[in-house]
Amino acid sequence: xxxxxxxxxxxxxxxxxxxxxxxxxxxxxxxxxxxxxxxxxxxxxxxxxxxxxxxxxxxxxxxxxxxxxxxxxxxxxxxxxxxxxxxxxxxxxxxxxxxxxxxxxxxxxxxxxxxxxxxxxxxxxxxxxxxxxxxxxxxxxxxxxxxxxxxxxxxxxxxxxxxxxxxxxxxxxxxxxxxxxxxxxxxxxxxxxxxxxxxxxxxxxxxxxxxxxxxxxxxxxxxxxxxxxxxxxxxxxxxxxxxxxxxxxxxxxxxxxxxxxxxxxxxxxxxxxxxxxxxxxxxxxxxxxxxxxxxxxxxxxxxxxxxxxxx
Amino acid sequence: xxxxxxxxxxxxxxxxxxxxxxxxxxxxxxxxxxxxxxxxxxxxxxxxxxxxxxxxxxxxxxxxxxxxxxxxxxxxxxxxxxxxxxxxxxxxxxxxxxxxxxxxxxxxxxxxxxxxxxxxxxxxxxxxxxxxxxxxxxxxxxxxxxxxxxxxxxxxxxxxxxxxxxxxxxxxxxxxxxxxxxxxxxxxxxxxxxxxxxxxxxxxxxxxxxxxxxxxxxxxxxxxxxxxxxxxxxxxxxxxxxxxxxxxxxxxxxxxxxxxxxxxxxxxxxxxxxxxxxxxxxxxxxxxxxxxxxxxxxxxxxxxxxxxxxx
Numbered sequence: 184x185x186x187x188x189x190x191x192x193x194x195x196x197x198x199x200x201x202x203x204x205x206x207x208x209x210x211x212x213x214x215x216x217x218x219x220x221x222x223x224x225x226x227x228x229x230x231x232x233x234x235x236x237x238x239x240x241x242x243x244x245x246x247x248x249x250x251x252x253x254x255x256x257x258x259x260x261x262x263x264x265x266x267x268x269x270x271x272x273x274x275x276x277x278x279x280x281x282x283x284x285x286x287x288x289x290x291x292x293x294x295x296x297x298x299x300x301x302x303x304x305x306x307x308x309x310x311x312x313x314x315x316x317x318x319x320x321x322x323x324x325x326x327x328x329x330x331x332x333x334x335x336x337x338x339x340x341x342x343x344x345x346x347x348x349x350x351x352x353x354x355x356x357x358x359x360x361x362x363x364x365x366x367x368x369x370x371x372x373x374x375x376x377x378x379x380x381x382x383x384x385x386x387x388x389x390x391x392x393x394x395x396x397x398x399x400x401x402x403x404x405x406x407x408x409x410x411x412x413x414x415x416x417x418x419x420x421x422x423x424x425x426x427x428x429x430x431x432x433x434x435x436x437x438x439x440x441x442x443x444x445x446x447x448x449x450x451x452x453x454x455x456x457x458x459x460x461x462x463x464x465x466x467x468x469x470x471x472x473x474x475x476x477x478x479x480x481x482x483x484x485x486x487x488x489x490x491x492x493x494x
Numbered sequence: 495x496x497x498x499x500x501x502x503x504x505x506x507x508x509x510x511x512x513x514x515x516x517x518x519x520x521x522x523x524x525x526x527x528x529x530x531x532x533x534x535x536x537x538x539x540x541x542x543x544x545x546x547x548x549x550x551x552x553x554x555x556x557x558x559x560x561x562x563x564x565x566x567x568x569x570x571x572x573x574x575x576x577x578x579x580x581x582x583x584x585x586x587x588x589x590x591x592x593x594x595x596x597x598x599x600x601x602x603x604x605x606x607x608x609x610x611x612x613x614x615x616x617x618x619x620x621x622x623x624x625x626x627x628x629x630x631x632x633x634x635x636x637x638x639x640x641x642x643x644x645x646x647x648x649x650x651x652x653x654x655x656x657x658x659x660x661x662x663x664x665x666x667x668x669x670x671x672x673x674x675x676x677x678x679x680x681x682x683x684x685x686x687x688x689x690x691x692x693x694x695x696x697x698x699x700x701x702x703x704x705x706x707x708x709x710x711x712x713x714x715x716x717x718x719x720x721x722x723x724x725x726x727x728x729x730x731x732x733x734x735x736x737x738x739x740x741x742x743x744x745x746x747x748x749x750x751x752x753x754x755x756x757x758x759x760x761x762x763x764x765x766x767x768x769x770x771x772x773x774x775x776x777x778x779x780x781x782x783x784x785x786x787x788x789x790x791x792x793x794x795x796x797x798x799x800x801x802x803x804x805x
Contacts, residue, residue: 204496221759385696386797397800399793448749475717475786482710488695 187211188347191256192242193275195220197289197316198230200324202332205355213257214244216278221247223322228465233326235356239415255280258308258348261298262288264402265458267488272301279305280284288312288332290376290443291458292369293466295337307337308345309365311372331358335365370415371422373463375430378407380444381419381460381480385487388449392439400432403476410474414463453493456484498522499658501565503553504586506531508528509599509626510573511540511635515549516666517571520693527589532558534633544637546667566591569619569659571766572609573599576769578799583612590616599643601687601754601768603680606648606778619656620676633672646676647664650802653719653755681726682733684774686741689718691755692771692791696798699760703750712742714787720784725774764804767795777789 192203199215206212217224228241244253246470259278263271279285285306287295295309310321311334316329334349336342341361349359362368382404383389395401408427415422434440449455464481467474501524503514518524528535537551550676551558554752555564570589574582590596597604597619606620610742626638645660647653654673660670673679693715694700706712719738745751758765774790778785 207678234590260587276691337657373769382794382797383713385794387801389801393797393801397793397797399789400797404791409505449642476790478710480794483693483794486693486700486708486711488706490698490704 187351188257189254190214191216191252191259191278193261193278194263195224195260195327196262196312197258197318197324198312200311200318201233201238201314201316201330202230202262202288202352204229204231204233204240205330205357206351207240207355208238209351209355211351212243214246214247214252215242216248216250218248219247224462226324226392230325232321232324235330236324238326240356242444252280253276256283258284258286258344260286260288264292264453265291265455266453267457267461267493269363272298275302278366280308281305284348286307286310286348287337290372290455291462292373292377293462294458295366299337306342306344307335308348309337309369310334311365311368313393328329330353331360332347333360333362333368335367335368337365339364349429357397364420366418367415367420369418369436370411370418373459374408374415374426376436376442376444376459377411377463377477379434380442381454381456381484382407383442383445384448384454385480385483388441388445390439390441390445391434391437394433395431398443403486404442405431407476410467410472411463413472414467414474416472417472418466454484456481460484497579499568500565500664501525502527502570502589503564504572504589505689506535506540507573508635508637509625510571511542512549512625512627512637512641513571513573513599513663515542515544515551515625515663516641518666519549519552519660519754520666522662523554523650524551525557525563526553526563527557527559529559530595531632531681532556538633540632542637543635546637546641548582550638563589563591567594569595569597569655571597571599575764576600576602576605577764578768578772578804583609584715586772587588587612595619595783597659598622598648600769601683601766602773603684603688604773610648615700617653617655619645619659620648620680621645622676622679630675631686642671644673644676644679646673646679649677650675668794675731677729678726678731679767681722681729681731682737684719684770685722685726685733685737686718687753687755687770687789688722688774688788689715690745691753692767692795693718693766694756695759695765696791699752699756701750701752702745702748702757706742706746716742718728718787718791720776721788722774724783725781727780728734729777729785765795767792769798771795 187210190206190211192199192215195215204214225245231238284306288310310332313331336345352359359388498521501522505524508527514524535558542549573704595617599621621643625640626640647656663670
């Protein structure tokens with residue numbers, strides 16, 4: 184048996200599978216909890232192609248949703264999408280031991296709070312992933328580029344659990360930036376995601392080039408980034424105005440890019456609307472900060488969800 | 495030969511066919527210019543079922559786009575959709591005689607100006623139609639309800655041509671309200687159309703009930719009506735704030751309703767984006783009036799048009 188910490192991945196899509204593979208490379212026992220992919224992963228393991236090499240692995244335990252864990256994980260790594268109506272605390276409850284550290288590798292803002300309330304005794308490590316990876320078919324993942332994590336203890340600081348985990352990820356082959364203020368980093372990432380992702384959805388899956396080159400498109404994105412920035416400042420995370428230019432210029436330099444929410448929309452999958460946009464508007468309203476552009480997009484998405492009978 | 499004024503309908507869809515029928519009922523010679531429906535109307539005339547009776551008629555001349563008129567019309571009634579990129583002045587140029595009065599029965603704001611510039615010597619009569627009518631198949635129209643016109647000379651006043659035409663419409667069986675300020679009436683109609691129509695499109699064809707009952711939906715519509723009202727006021731058409739409540743309450747009392755732009759969108763037809771929304775935003779920008787909600791919807795529609803290769 185390894186003396187390395189025991190890992191459990193909940194939500195083994197592209198992201199969960201990849202970061203599980205990295206910790207496997209670092210020598211950790213890595214388990215997974217699966218639903219539809221249970222049998223294929225049990226039979227064939229998780230196949231991952233990557234510029235880092237062949238990262239394919241057989242999880243130490245392949246659990247099915249509803250099973251009971253044979254060992255409590257030291258780190259439970261949660262990589263499910265944060266969807267309206269989904270109760271993540273219920274999903275992970277059977278797998279959370281008394282000393283399990285909960286690790287979130289998920290998008291969005293204010294996504295830790297409900298879990299911190301549900302598991303007040305368990306440390307929470309909040310991570311942002313900068314990665315391009317896709318699930319090609321059940322149990323098969325293609326890691327295309329990047330992989331860096333920004334990581335910190337929630338709500339702030341960097342505790343020993345966080346340090347230990349970051350060293351394991353680095354040992355496994357990726358970059359990690361530790362931060363004392365992970366919530367601030369979430370706001371910084373949302374400067375891009377909160378405008379671009381939902382707007383691309385109501386624009387029927389528009390890519391970054393379409394968004395920026397449409398008449399009025401760049402100006403609209405700038406307004407939306409400014410709104411996110413104003414809310415972040417009210418939450419105690421002031422940012423420099425120059426980040427608006429940086430986000431625009433950085434996006435212009437990329438090839439035309441369809442973000443993950445646009446792809447989810449195009450492929451008929453649910454979108455992380457509230458994690459990426461709704462929570463920002465809720466926090467804005469709490470502070471009395473006007474966010475008319477963000478709110479127009481949010482309410483439009485809610486109308487579409489209602490029309491589709493989802494809400 | 496009738497001594498009644500000679501009418502030419504350009505754009506004989508549901509609206510044009512219906513109002514042509516009304517003037518035929520009043521005893522006017524009525525001609526039409528057609529494209530795809532030329533042969534069927536030449537063979538069978540225009541079939542119209544209506545609560546007013548059977549309004550079917552054979553136009554006196556059925557012209558094909560590209561023909562030369564045998565007589566100059568006294569009134570050219572233009573009922574085509576006002577679409578981005580469509581040049582209405584070019585369309586009607588061959589049919590406009592030196593004394594022809596140009597009559598617009600079309601939706602939107604600031605849709606007269608380009609025609610007034612193209613035909614400075616011809617009087618313009620601007621009309622708003624309150625009607626439910628549908629084109630069922632080529633040459634066949636069903637008039638379902640209403641039919642009233644609000645009519646005035648453009649840019650303002652009520653001249654003799656306008657009076658004559660209104661009397662003919664009344665003689666033909668419909669209600670006409672003459673107005674000294676038809677542009678103000680357009681603003682008043684746009685209090686509803688400008689928010690509801692384009693929003694229903696980016697909400698993927700949402701009906702009025704979906705729009706108002708979605709969380710935040712009514713508040714968003716109220717903001718948008720307020721923005722239209724502020725622009726109208728800057729243009730010299732101040733309106734009472736109570737119209738916001740009236741529009742909301744009136745809409746709540748209707749059964750769930752998909753507006754014509756939503757239906758155009760659902761059926762893959764082009765939408766009157768700029769006539770109903772884009773022109774309002776342009777005028778707002780000229781006055782320096784912030785319209786963030788309207789602008790978000792407009793730019794989203796432009797992104798969609800760009801994505802579809804339309805712009």
